[in-house]
Amino acid sequence: MKSKMTKLSSKGQIVIPIDMRKKLDLQDGDKLSIFLNENNELVIKKLPTALDWHDLIKNIPNEKVDIDKNGQYDHQKSPNFHKWMFENK
Missing domain, CATH: 2.10.260.10 (Pemi-like Protein 1; Chain: D)
Structure with missing residues (x-):
């Protein structure tokens, strides 16, 4: 523009x-x-705005994610989180 x-x-x-x-x-x-x-x-x-923040966080998966001491997690036990983490890559 x-x-x-x-x-x-x-x-x-x-x-x-x-x-x-x-x-x-x-x-x-x-x-x-x-x-x-x-x-x-x-x-x-x-x-x-508050609505912008709401729209941003509404798609964050709500599931338990166990992260080990090395910062790793089992993507098979947390598939929604894994998909969310890599959807824009």
Whole structure:
């Protein structure tokens, strides 16, 4: 996405262009993180909502996983955990 021009209000507020708000699914009241990077550029990130966290953890398998002293587990006894651990690799 190309950069867009916006301006700073007298109160220090900026407007995020609508196409960027839509792409990030920004809604009224969403929390944002803003910081300066090493190049002295402003970086704005959307913080996860409670629903985002819920959606993230709802797919984590809920099964007992016995991990030994070497950090190993039996993937046959914990198949859902094993599948979850390697689904994006």
